[in-house]
């Protein structure tokens with residue numbers, strides 16, 4: 539399933555879950571995690587470094603989402619949402635792998651590994667500085 543369609547279907551699924559619980563989607567607040575990562579991505583150019591960084595930032599975001607869904611799934615209090623978390627977590631893991639595969643199609647493995655490690659260190663520092671919050675990408679690494 540194409541990535542955009544799958545992500546859109548997931549958004550609609552989450553909206554249905556929120557609606558069923560009397561909630562809804564709020565304003566789209568700035569996301570310091572994503573914007574922080576993107577601020578470290580190099581700009582696009584002929585050398586493809588911007589494209590590589592976009593893919594690797596996307597991979598990190600998807601992989602972190604997978605991790606968070608796995609942890610949410612482990613919480614007994616979220617039992618009514620476990621099937622949702624399973625589905626979203628599986629998809630996020632697959633998306634992370636897809637972005638890494640695309641990076642490896644365009645660049646040599648050494649360059650991909652080196653830049654991925656650099657961006658992962660940036661991500662780690664970002665997560666350490668974020669406040670905990672009711673979103674997948676917030677602080678509090680011990681979620």
Ligand SMILES: [Fe+2]
Pocket residue numbers: 545600629630633
């Ligand atoms: Fe995703």
